[in-house]
Each structure stands twice: as C-alpha cells, then as structure tokens.
Amino acid sequence: MNLALTIFFDGITYASWLFIVALGLTLVFGVLKILNIAHGSFYAVGAYAGASLVAWLVSMKVAPALSVVALVLAAAGVAALLAPLTERGLLRMFYARDEVLLVLVTYALFLILEDVTKLLWGVHPYYAADTYQAFGNVTLGPLTYVGYDLMLVFVAVACGALSWWVLNRTRHGKIVSAVIHNAEVAGSMGVNVSRVYTWAFVAGVFLAALGGALTAPMISVQPGLSVGVIVVSFAVVIIGGLGSIEGAALGALVVGLARAASVHLFPAAELFSIYVVMAIILVFRPEGVFQRVQARKI
Amino acid sequence: MAPSSSSGRTAAAAAAALALLLALGWVLPRWLVSLATLAFSHGLVSLGIALMMRSGVVPFGQGLVFAAGGYAAALLFNKAGVTDILLLCAAGGVAAFLLAAPFAPLLARYRGIFFAMLSLALSMVLYGFLMKTTALGGSDGFNVTRATLFGWRAPDATVHYFLWAVTAAVTCLLAALVRIYWDSQRGLLSLGVRENELRVEYLGTSVSNVVAWNYLLAAALGGVGGALTVVTLGHIDPNFSYWTTSGEFVFVAILAGYHSVIAVMAASFLLELVRSFSSTYFPNTWQLALGLFLLLVIRFLPDGLGSLLQRLPVWRRSAA
Amino acid sequence: MIALQDVRVAIQNVEVLRGFTLHVPSGKLVGLVGRNGAGKTSVMRTIMGHLPLLGGSVAVDGTNLSGAPPHRRVALGIGYMPEDRGLVPELTVEENICLPLWVAPQLQLHQRLSFVYGILPELLDMRERKALLLSGGQQKLVALARALGVGTRVLLLDEPFEGVAPALSQRLSEVVGQLRGSGLTVLISQSDLNHSRSLLDQEVVIERGANVSAAVA
Amino acid sequence: QETFRLGIVSFLSGQAAESFGVPAVNGAKVVLDAFNNGKAPAPYNKVGFGGMKIEPVYLDENGGATKQVQELRNLYEREKVDAVVGYVGSGDCLAVAPVAEEMKKFLILYDCGTPRIFEDGKYNYVFRTASHAAMDNVALARYLKSRNVKVEKFNMIHQDYAWGQDSRKDFMLAMEHLYKGAKVDADLLPKFGAGQYGTEVSALLGKPADILHSSLWGGDLQAFVLQAGARGVFQKQTPVLSAADHVLPGLGEKFPNGAIIGARGAYGLMSPKSALNDWWWDIYSKAYNVYPVQAPYRMVQALLGLKLAAEKAMAANGGKKPTPEQLAAALKGSSWESPAGTIRMALGDGHQAIQDTAIGRTRWDPAKKMVAIEDIQRFPAECVNPPANMKTEDWLKAGMPGAKC
Amino acid sequence: MAHPHVPDPGSPVLSARGLTRSFGAVQAAADVSIDVQQGERLCLIGSNGAGKTTFVNMVTGYLKPTSGRIHLAGEDVTHRSPREITRRGVARSFQIPQLCLHMTVLENILTALHCSGAHAHFLRAARDAGSLARCHELLSSFGLAAHAQRPARELPGGVRKLLDIAIALTGHPRLLLLDEPTSGVSAQEKFGTMDTVVRAIETHQDRSPVTVVFVEHDMDIVRRYATRVAAFYNGRVIADGACDKVLGDADVRKYVTGSARSREGAQA
Numbered sequence A: 001m002n003l004a005l006t007i008f009f010d011g012i013t014y015a016s017w018l019f020i021v022a023l024g025l026t027l028v029f030g031v032l033k034i035l036n037i038a039h040g041s042f043y044a045v046g047a048y049a050g051a052s053l054v055a056w057l058v059s060m061k062v063a064p065a066l067s068v069v070a071l072v073l074a075a076a077g078v079a080a081l082l083a084p085l086t087e088r089g090l091l092r093m094f095y096a097r098d099e100v101l102l103v104l105v106t107y108a109l110f111l112i113l114e115d116v117t118k119l120l121w122g123v124h125p126y127y128a129a130d131t132y133q134a135f136g137n138v139t140l141g142p143l144t145y146v147g148y149d150l151m152l153v154f155v156a157v158a159c160g161a162l163s164w165w166v167l168n169r170t171r172h173g174k175i176v177s178a179v180i181h182n183a184e185v186a187g188s189m190g191v192n193v194s195r196v197y198t199w200a201f202v203a204g205v206f207l208a209a210l211g212g213a214l215t216a217p218m219i220s221v222q223p224g225l226s227v228g229v230i231v232v233s234f235a236v237v238i239i240g241g242l243g244s245i246e247g248a249a250l251g252a253l254v255v256g257l258a259r260a261a262s263v264h265l266f267p268a269a270e271l272f273s274i275y276v277v278m279a280i281i282l283v284f285r286p287e288g289v290f291q292r293v294q295a296r297k298i
Numbered sequence B: 001m002a003p004s005s006s007s008g009r010t011a012a013a014a015a016a017a018l019a020l021l022l023a024l025g026w027v028l029p030r031w032l033v034s035l036a037t038l039a040f041s042h043g044l045v046s047l048g049i050a051l052m053m054r055s056g057v058v059p060f061g062q063g064l065v066f067a068a069g070g071y072a073a074a075l076l077f078n079k080a081g082v083t084d085i086l087l088l089c090a091a092g093g094v095a096a097f098l099l100a101a102p103f104a105p106l107l108a109r110y111r112g113i114f115f116a117m118l119s120l121a122l123s124m125v126l127y128g129f130l131m132k133t134t135a136l137g138g139s140d141g142f143n144v145t146r147a148t149l150f151g152w153r154a155p156d157a158t159v160h161y162f163l164w165a166v167t168a169a170v171t172c173l174l175a176a177l178v179r180i181y182w183d184s185q186r187g188l189l190s191l192g193v194r195e196n197e198l199r200v201e202y203l204g205t206s207v208s209n210v211v212a213w214n215y216l217l218a219a220a221l222g223g224v225g226g227a228l229t230v231v232t233l234g235h236i237d238p239n240f241s242y243w244t245t246s247g248e249f250v251f252v253a254i255l256a257g258y259h260s261v262i263a264v265m266a267a268s269f270l271l272e273l274v275r276s277f278s279s280t281y282f283p284n285t286w287q288l289a290l291g292l293f294l295l296l297v298i299r300f301l302p303d304g305l306g307s308l309l310q311r312l313p314v315w316r317r318s319a320a
Numbered sequence C: 001m002i003a004l005q006d007v008r009v010a011i012q013n014v015e016v017l018r019g020f021t022l023h024v025p026s027g028k029l030v031g032l033v034g035r036n037g038a039g040k041t042s043v044m045r046t047i048m049g050h051l052p053l054l055g056g057s058v059a060v061d062g063t064n065l066s067g068a069p070p071h072r073r074v075a076l077g078i079g080y081m082p083e084d085r086g087l088v089p090e091l092t093v094e095e096n097i098c099l100p101l102w103v104a105p106q107l108q109l110h111q112r113l114s115f116v117y118g119i120l121p122e123l124l125d126m127r128e129r130k131a132l133l134l135s136g137g138q139q140k141l142v143a144l145a146r147a148l149g150v151g152t153r154v155l156l157l158d159e160p161f162e163g164v165a166p167a168l169s170q171r172l173s174e175v176v177g178q179l180r181g182s183g184l185t186v187l188i189s190q191s192d193l194n195h196s197r198s199l200l201d202q203e204v205v206i207e208r209g210a211n212v213s214a215a216v217a
Numbered sequence D: 001q002e003t004f005r006l007g008i009v010s011f012l013s014g015q016a017a018e019s020f021g022v023p024a025v026n027g028a029k030v031v032l033d034a035f036n037n038g039k040a041p042a043p044y045n046k047v048g049f050g051g052m053k054i055e056p057v058y059l060d061e062n063g064g065a066t067k068q069v070q071e072l073r074n075l076y077e078r079e080k081v082d083a084v085v086g087y088v089g090s091g092d093c094l095a096v097a098p099v100a101e102e103m104k105k106f107l108i109l110y111d112c113g114t115p116r117i118f119e120d121g122k123y124n125y126v127f128r129t130a131s132h133a134a135m136d137n138v139a140l141a142r143y144l145k146s147r148n149v150k151v152e153k154f155n156m157i158h159q160d161y162a163w164g165q166d167s168r169k170d171f172m173l174a175m176e177h178l179y180k181g182a183k184v185d186a187d188l189l190p191k192f193g194a195g196q197y198g199t200e201v202s203a204l205l206g207k208p209a210d211i212l213h214s215s216l217w218g219g220d221l222q223a224f225v226l227q228a229g230a231r232g233v234f235q236k237q238t239p240v241l242s243a244a245d246h247v248l249p250g251l252g253e254k255f256p257n258g259a260i261i262g263a264r265g266a267y268g269l270m271s272p273k274s275a276l277n278d279w280w281w282d283i284y285s286k287a288y289n290v291y292p293v294q295a296p297y298r299m300v301q302a303l304l305g306l307k308l309a310a311e312k313a314m315a316a317n318g319g320k321k322p323t324p325e326q327l328a329a330a331l332k333g334s335s336w337e338s339p340a341g342t343i344r345m346a347l348g349d350g351h352q353a354i355q356d357t358a359i360g361r362t363r364w365d366p367a368k369k370m371v372a373i374e375d376i377q378r379f380p381a382e383c384v385n386p387p388a389n390m391k392t393e394d395w396l397k398a399g400m401p402g403a404k405c
Numbered sequence E: 001m002a003h004p005h006v007p008d009p010g011s012p013v014l015s016a017r018g019l020t021r022s023f024g025a026v027q028a029a030a031d032v033s034i035d036v037q038q039g040e041r042l043c044l045i046g047s048n049g050a051g052k053t054t055f056v057n058m059v060t061g062y063l064k065p066t067s068g069r070i071h072l073a074g075e076d077v078t079h080r081s082p083r084e085i086t087r088r089g090v091a092r093s094f095q096i097p098q099l100c101l102h103m104t105v106l107e108n109i110l111t112a113l114h115c116s117g118a119h120a121h122f123l124r125a126a127r128d129a130g131s132l133a134r135c136h137e138l139l140s141s142f143g144l145a146a147h148a149q150r151p152a153r154e155l156p157g158g159v160r161k162l163l164d165i166a167i168a169l170t171g172h173p174r175l176l177l178l179d180e181p182t183s184g185v186s187a188q189e190k191f192g193t194m195d196t197v198v199r200a201i202e203t204h205q206d207r208s209p210v211t212v213v214f215v216e217h218d219m220d221i222v223r224r225y226a227t228r229v230a231a232f233y234n235g236r237v238i239a240d241g242a243c244d245k246v247l248g249d250a251d252v253r254k255y256v257t258g259s260a261r262s263r264e265g266a267q268a
C-alpha cells in the first residue's frame, strides 16, 4: 500500500517534468507537422539560460523563491529569441517538402545547436541549486519530498490545462484547428497562417525551454543534456497520440508510473521500461491512445 | 526465371562497378579505403531503408537488424569458430531476417511516424537487453579478430584491401539484386503502396504483405551490413542498436533518395567523409559543421543525391 | 472590381496560366468557364494568393494584390468557396461558417451569421453537427455559407455545383441568383454550364490557361 | 627540424566533456606547452620529446566506437601522427586497441576503466598508463574496514552500463571478503544520463542502510547529489563514491559532508606532496583557475611516461625519431614518477599500469570556501591492484590474495 | 488467391439485405436491400448525404454494416476485407480518384496489372514487353494513350476519373462499382466518358458481361446509361426499378431530382 503510494508520487513528479517537455513537442507536431528533434536542444538552451539568469540573480542577492520567476522568464526569453529565428529563418524554407525531410532538418539543427550552446556557455557546469530548496521540504510518512518537485506538478498541470483550454475552448484554438487541417484553406478564410505557425513554434520552444529551465535547479547544467530528453519525450508523445494534449498527459503519466514502478520493484529493468510500455501500447492502439480524427478519404 | 534484358544490364553494370571499385582500392590511400569499407557496410543498412521507403515507411530502428547481424557474426566468430567472411555475412543476414520475422507482420500494420517509432522501440529494447548482458560484454561490447576467406587469412599489410574487396563485392551483388527487385513487378507494387494504399488494396494486393516483405528484405540487408561492419571494425557493442545509429542510417537513406542504389552508397560515403574531415579539422565544432553540411544538402538537393546522379546523362539508363 | 492582367502562373514548373486576363465589373455575376484542367481553379487560387505570380498583376477594387498574403486579401471582403470545400472536419457547421468572421474584426459576427441563415435556412438544422459528418453535397452548402458570411464585396465560387444532386444544385443557384443586385461581385467557375447559364451576366472562357473569347450572355 | 605529431583524443562534447574530456585536454595543453618550452622539472626538462617539438592534433571522442576506429586510422594514416594518447570510454578503448595493433602504431590509453583490455587481449603497441577500475572499489572497501565503519546493510546506485555494472560487482566482491554478512539492500541501476533521480531517491529513503555506494560521475553524479541531498538521503546513509573528486570544485557546499570518496588515484586534493606535483598543480591552476582533478592527472601521467619512453627510444635510435616498436619497447614494463606518485607498467605483460590510490572524507571548509578532504589514507598499488598473474575478477572472488597492504 | 468459389447461376451477382450503418447520430444506411442481376447497369441516385457512397463502401468491404448481409454470387462476404472482395471479381472507382499521383499514367496501369495478377514476382521485370503492350492496349481503349507518360498529378480532373476507372477495369471484374464517374467532368466530356467506359466494358470482357453499379447526379446520364435506377434518401432506398418509373416518382422528384429540366430541355 505504502509502496503503491510512493510509486504514485514518484511517477507523478517524473511525469510532470516529462509532460512539460512533451507538450511542446506535441504542439509543434500538431500544428506544423514537424517532429522536432531539436526540441532537446531547446530544452538544453533553456536550462543554460535559466541557470545563468539565476546565478546572476543570486549574485544580486535576490530571494531564491523569486528565481522561479526568473526561470520562467529565461524560458520565455529563449523562446522569443530562438523560435522566430528558427521558424522563419530555417524551417519555413522546407515546409513544402516531405515530413521526413523536416525531421532531418531538425536533426541538423540539433547538431548545430549542440555546438552553439557549447560555444556560448563553454563546458563547465552551471548551477541554480539554491532555488531547488527555496520551497522547503514536505514530509509524507517515511519519505521527504522537495517542495520544488511538487511545484513542478502544479506548473505541469497549469501548462496542460491552459493549452487545452486555449486550443479547445477558444476561438484562437479553433483557428489553429483550421490551420492544422488545411493551411491553404485557412489562409483563404483570412487566417494569418504564418503567424499561427510562428506562435505554435514559439509555444513549443517555450515549453521545451521551460522544462529545461525548471530542471536546471536540480541538476548541473552541462553538455549532453539534450540527447536524453529527445527519445523519452518522443515516446511519451507517441504513446498518447501525436498532436494530442490529452495524449501527452496520459503518455507522461504512463511513462512516469512505469518507470517509478520498475525502479521500486525491478530496478534492473529501468533501462528499457519506457520502450516496452511504448511497444505494448502501440500494439493495441496503433496510432497512440488519442488518435486525431481523419478527414474522409473516399 | 531467365534473366530478362534489364536485369542482364543491371548485372553488367554491377560487374563493371565492382571492377572499378577494386581498382580504386589499389590506388587510393589506406585510410580512404578503410573509410569507404565502413561506408559501404553501413550503406547496405541504408539501402534496406531506401527499400522500405519505396513502400512508404521509414524505420527509425534499423539498429535492431544491424546489431542482430553484427552480434550473430561476432558470436559465430568467437564462440563457434566460423571465420569465413562470406559465411559470416550470410549468417548476419539470416540472423537479422529471423529476428525481424516475428515483428514483420506486426510492424506492417503501421504507417508513418508510428512505424518509425515502433521499430525504434524494438531496437531500443534490444539495446537495453545487450547493455545488460554481461556475457556479451555489456555496454563495452567485445572484439573479434580477423576473418578469413576460404581459409585464407590476409596479412596485416593488405588486410584493409582484403576487407574492401569483400565488402565491395558483397555490396555490388546485393545492390544489383536490390536494383533488380526495384525494377520487378513486386518492386512496382511497393511504389504503388507508397503512393496509394487504398488503391492497392482495392486491386486485390495485400499492403501489409508488401510492407512486411520489404521489412524482411531490409532486415537481411541490415544484417549483412552489421556483419560486414563487425569484421571490418573488429569490435561490436550495443551502440549498434542505439537510436542515434539508426538515425544515421535513415539520414543517409533520405540524403540519397529511394530512386538509385548508387546514390545510397555515395551518400553513405559522403557522410563518412564529411564527418571524418570535420572532426579532424574542427574538433570542437564538428557537429556544427556536419549540421550545416546536412542543411545545405537538404536545401539544394531536394530529392536527394539520387536526383543529382539522375541529372548526369551517363547514369540515366544503367542506374544500377 | 476584380482585374487580372496577363497573369502567368506555374505549378511545379508547368505553366498553368499563360497570360490570362480577366475583368469582373463591380456588382456583376461572371462565369469562368472551361474544360477540366483549363485553369479555373488556378485562377481562383491566384486571386487568393496561393500561387505565386510569374508575371502580370492581380487587383481587387483597385488594390494591387501581387505579393500580398492570402489573409490580407480576405480582409478586402472576399469570400472564397474552394473546389474541394475545405471545411475543418472537427469544427461544427456553425464554427466553420464563423471561422473567417472571427479573424475579420470589421464584420459583425451575429449580423453576418443571421444573414447567412436567412439565405440558407436548411443550415439551421445542422449547425451543431461536425463538418466531418456531412456528405459531400452538404459540405458544399456549408462552404457556400462560409463564403457568403465573409464575402461582403466579392464571392469566388469554384465549381459550386459539382457533385451536387439536382435538387440541391437548384437550391444553390437560387441562392446565387438572390445575390444579384445586392452589390456583390461574383465569379463562378464551372465546367458544366447547364446549371446557371441564366444567372450569369457574362461568361469568360478559359482554355489551357489562356483567354479564348468573352461573350455577353 | 623534426617534430613529433601526437594525437590526443578525449571528449570535447557530450556528457563526458565537462568532467573528463575537456579538463584532460586542458591538462595536455599546459603540459605540452611546458615540454615544448623545456620548462618541465627534471627529468622531464628536455625540449619537446628529446628536442623534437610536439605538435598535438586534438580529436573529439564523442560519437561512438565505430567513429573512434575510423578516426584513429585517419589520425595515423592521414594526419601522420607518431603516437596517440586518448580514450576515456571503455568501449572506445576496447574497440581502438586492435586497430593500433593491426596498423602497428603506438597507442596509449590514458584513462578508461575496464580491466578487460589487457586481461582478454595481448598487445604489442597498446599501453594503458593508469590503473583500471578495480582499484577504486577495492580501496573504498579497505578504507571502510580500516576506519571501522559499521556496514550491516548497504545501498547501491550505479549507471546501467559497463562502468556502473563493473563497479557494482567489484565493490560487492570486495565487501564479501571484508564485511562478511553485509547485505545489499537497494540496488539501483538508473540509465546513463538519466538526470532525474526522484524515484531512486524515494527508493533509497525507503531502505535505510549504513552506506550508499555509487560509481556515478559527472553530470549524473551532480544531479544525484543535488536531488538526494535536498531530500536528506545523506543524513541517513554515508555516501561512498568511487570517482567523485572531479565534482567537488563545482558543487562546493552542496556536496555532502563526511562523504567517503575516491579519485581513481591519488589525485587532486589527495595527491601526494612532491616537487613534481607542486609544479603541475601550479601550472594547471594558474591556467584554468581551478585545481587539477582526476582527468588532467591521468593525462599528465600518460604524457610524462610517453616523454621518458620517447627519449629513451631516441637514445637507442641514435637521436632520431623512434619507430613505434622502439617506443613500445621503451615503455613496456617501465616506471616513472608522476604528480600522483610512481606509475609502474606492472600488469598485462608490462602494458598495464598500476599506481597508488587514496581515499578520504569530505568536509566543507567555510573559511576557504571549498570542500576539503580529511582523514586521507593512501593505499599502495599492490594493495588494491591484482597481481600480474591473475585476472581481476578471479582475484576479487578469491578474496584478493597476495595483496600487499 | 481467389477462392475456388463456384458461382451459382441462379443467384444475383450482388445481393445486399437489410444493410444498416450509422455514424454517431447520422444514419447513413437504414435497412438497404438491393439485388443486382448479371449484366444490369444499376444507377444509384440520391440527394447529397443520402448514403450512396456508404452503400458502395459497404459492398466493397471498406465499411462494415452494423447489421445486414452482403452476398456476392451466393457467397456471404459481409465481413471480408476490400482485398478479399476484390479478389472475388469486384472492382470500384472512387468519388475522389485514387491514383498514384507521382507515377505516370502508364505506371499506374502497370501497377494495377501486376496487382491484379495472381502473384507479383520478386525478380521478374515489371516493364516487360508483354505487360507494356497490354497496358498500352488498355490505355488506348480509354483514349488515354496520349497521356501515357504524364505524371498522374498533372492530369485534369476528368482524365483522372477515366484513369481511375481504367485501373479498376484491369483486373477483369465481374462487378464494377463506379462512384460518380462523371462528377467534375465537364459537360462536353461527360457522355464521352461514359461511352468510353461502356465500350471498354463490352470489348474487354472475355467471359460473362460485366455488371455495373454507378452513382450519378446527372439525370441525362442516368437516362441514357442505366437499365435500372435506385433512389436514396436519408439512408433509405425510396424507389427502385426502371428508370422512368423511378425518375417519375413523386418522392424522388421532391428529394432528389427537383424540378430541374434535363439538359436537352434547357437548351430547347
């Protein structure tokens, strides 16, 4: 019983981190139909930006709790700077091409950003560890959780709820569906398609960078951050169904819980737990749990 | 099954290509020959991917069969004492084929990104398994020594040429077979599946059968590629099955396009060459250089290297 | 109102419009007639800005549109009904009709909506249905409604009667007929003149991307 | 004037760049500079290698074993290097060793952990100038014993790849003999580069034990320390870390007090006092504003050994640039002084080094604003390394016979 | 792979009984029963959304009916896949032509030829002289020979429709279902298209006459080519029988054909 609860809490905290990152990936795929490998790089850049900003604030003697705001701002800054540049300057050239080709473009971008972050920040580590303890600890029975982790859960829920609401309950969301379905027709209806693309990409990059920035306090930010994130968040998005917010949430939960369960019950299997779960789910739901409705073909 | 005139032409072109490659192997510097040897053995895996692209799916997990072929050959070498390079290649192909066989009907139900990701999941499960199996060297893998050909063991001084000659021969043979397959009735059906599955089903052909067979053929190619890589490298480790390895194979296939087998080999060679030079001359920014190179290729060769080759009139017809 | 002058347009290196010229006077109903593949849809898409001009010019109401993105053109009061209807499957019928109105701040949503329902009352029954559930003909009706909603000055209707059962196509031409004299400029493309010859003020024939002749009906 | 072209391969990007690759390459840079200017202390004070200027060619080790094999070939044949010093990853070392052997070119593996290279293979042209990983965990266990640390139960967390798996096994085998009856409780194997250890920390908190053994390193170790520290793991179980000195300067105050750590040799804060060490410490910290830790130490000991071997071989070759065979003959079985103490090519038929190591306990020193290491115990090489005639695993299983402590 | 099914000469080529199918709240087919005899040319008319395409989809296995049975020459095929049904001699064209857009017209036909053959071979060349000759023959019977080397994506709509039908006919079907073969085809060409189809069917069948079921909105076409008409409305068959009888039916006039005069009438 106690173990089940522990697995649940651990699963949730891991899932919320995953969800923030995967949400960005799924948004970008949903709107621009791009499976963005460089998502991991934006995560890493977010982490660097967040850690640098916090380090600067600490040197200015600002209260550590406030630095969470700084982390969000750092992510926003990364998105504001990098996303329009990437989308307008690079991706746009390739929209007319095959989907797989765009995956390659983002892979090339990933390689480039890998070295660019290194050139900008060097290889030495950055820390924002003070922020991690700014929210104190919460004790649940024999276990202690860090308040910051619980805050992450709230951030994840907020991000998910907000994007779901915008996409499903507002006009803006419906306009986005029109673009998703058929960009040319949406344009003919007066929708500024390229602005929708840019905003969707900005949102995606923001979420990636936010994931990175919010992780920065619990790790040492250094090269090699990006690779690990990519496949895991891909798995999450695929499990849930590409382009679906509910799907990303469910996928993150499934992966989070599966991983927590395997660490507690069968630690030797942690390495492939995610892939086994993904394979099993795809066998039963070939297009992920939440599949996108298809227009009639015949 | 008398060879029709077009397959006869393909065979002739392959023989000519082989002669040229063998001759080049003599004159080119050793490092370049070794680089080309690896590029070709990797190219075979990408050739399998190109073959699958013709039926409209791109597997992101060919590391699975690459590793299967590689480990099969390496284990036969170390544990069963099979040292003949051709036997090892065949064994690699067969092992990969057999490993892929149970998954083929399953994978054939998927399309697009789901096919890609499911095949990736399979390869990552194998990766995890290999990482854990200390008997196979775990994450460090293990080494194999030099293979033989019909009982003959090449001396140190010319071993690179020996490996090159065998690789070139195997590659030319398989590439010619692939070309013949692409030009065949069945090959045309694959293209039909790529273009319009609904139509193909409504003509009475099973789409999943076509995809499954292509997956199996690609697996066999990947297995041979894995076996050749192991004998060339002398080393194998679970990275053979890691997603970045698979990703590079996909990369080459897409860089080449799915129209020409020569383009696949050329793309593989080009990628290795660019990577090698950039990592030597820009040790700190070689990924940046590689990324820029890829972007430029994608930008200016929209249909892959194949389109460039097709623009040269010489290749037009013989395109083996 | 709509003026195309020596327009040249290529799709994938094939020139589909080769010096095509078209003038639609204000308040008139003009038919663009031609066989399949003559380039009717291409003319419409060129006016909407989906095909880049190789040469010539496109102007609506005296505004030169060359190079302007599609959404700027809609803001001039153009309602476009694409050949393949182009409804958003996961939105309801009403949301589909509202879509262009949401992004056109100068239009009164409710007023335009009741105008549309006034002309096409049969839509009231299906307003809450998802567009995905409609048959081809029903979708045509909705696409026409959507164009009517936003098209305060110009309507571009690409083969509105194609694949439509006779009873409905009659209804559609009635609707188009009603618009006459309301000041709307209408361009209808058709391969089959049967449905609406009597409606048209003028007919422009296009063949292989070029003008043939213009005859006043 | 002839020059000696030297290939240097280590991680310049990826997860091992921060902790191992870049510091090692930085170390190589200052030392090679000193060599070329003839500024190193005797007996290393000849210019370059016996008068030949050294021309380094740097290469990134990131990208997998396949790439390393190819690039090593290119280094020898295209870039015409005379020797290569490199490789941190065990898989890379295993893969490249046969290549150098086949090409009959000189290769020094300066770091990687696995004992398999010279225990499973036999090489003429390949050397490793540092101890393999068994030493690290044996020394930890011996330290616990000698300090009378009570261990009834112990937890472990290791990365799920060869380094982690081997470290886990070595430590368990060593503990079996030194702490009969000690039980393993939590036995966690997160994947390499996991970064998120929330679940692992919960599992550890749920299984109270006396010590927590780990071979995590670099970013993974830092992330784990930050996350586990925040949740109080280290107050309940003493961390016993086999390769942790390289994270001390970065983590500073966040590093747990009283942790028992090793450095994979007598490196950094646990290095011995000597003129050579002072010189080295000085030039490194001046250049990079941080003191040298494991990775640069391992690099410098390789370069010092190579220098002596090269000069010896030159002497035998009439002052001309030595062939790989001559280099190998000179290095084989030799020994030399390094900042961390004497390096002896004692194992693997004179191709595998052994060296002393040291273990200590950490304490945050608020005055100096740095982590200090106290209660340091030095273990002689023969105490913690297997003898020449035994494979590591057999030695450990047999209860480490013949260890001279 | 065709099952050695012995056709029962007495039973209809196609027999659909009580087919029902709904999509959410929409009833796309409600108790549809239609029998088609050999050699008939049955035309399905109906208002938009009446369920004509749904009927064709159910018969060809694309959609499964919620209830009801479908028999082909006496054999129950209700739960068979499109492929299995095709293998039993049924072919269809589509409301939106289903072509291989990046292939040339010739390659489209060639693909169809090898698809419908018993077993496509792995090594035998696709473009052998025999196959090419057969393709050219087929293309010229559809008047498509001039387009042979053009990629299908460059074809005008009407030609696409024709090609779609030509592809359907390569397998020598016994039953051919055409979904709106003339919609999107210009007025001048509609009759030509239908004439071509009819001619192709007559010259191509080597054995029994091909039975045709086609969906059509143009009443002139219906009058000229149908031997029998079934009218759909709201998922039901509201009239079924001889052409004149059905077109004269009051409900049909009200819901389907409207008061529209025929083309001949308009021009008169």
Ligand SMILES: Nc1ncnc2c1ncn2[C@@H]1O[C@H](COP(=O)(O)OP(=O)(O)OP(=O)(O)O)[C@@H](O)[C@H]1O
Pocket: C011, C012, C014, C016, C034, C035, C036, C037, C038, C039, C040, C041, C042, C043, C083, C191, E153, E154, E155, E156, E157, E158, E184
């Ligand atoms: N995506 C495309 N790629 C290549 N060619 C195209 C494409 N779309 C249209 N075309 C070609 O452009 C020409 C004009 O096409 P368009 O669609 O404008 O004709 P249309 O008059 O609207 O025909 P229809 O009556 O069939 O709708 C045709 O010859 C067609 O083959």
Ligand SMILES: Nc1ncnc2c1ncn2[C@@H]1O[C@H](COP(=O)(O)OP(=O)(O)OP(=O)(O)O)[C@@H](O)[C@H]1O
Pocket: A296, C132, C133, C134, C135, C136, C137, C138, C163, C165, E023, E026, E027, E028, E046, E047, E048, E049, E050, E051, E052, E053, E054, E055, E095
């Ligand atoms: N796949 C589907 N999903 C949801 N609804 C469907 C689907 N297929 C058909 N329908 C619905 O079933 C009804 C009948 O559609 P169907 O396509 O059979 O009409 P139709 O008679 O062919 O019309 P048209 O002449 O416009 O092509 C329509 O209301 C349609 O919305």
Ligand SMILES: [Mg+2]
Pocket: C040, C041, C042, C083, C159
């Ligand atoms: Mg058109």
Ligand SMILES: [Mg+2]
Pocket: C136, E052, E053, E054, E095, E179
């Ligand atoms: Mg229909």
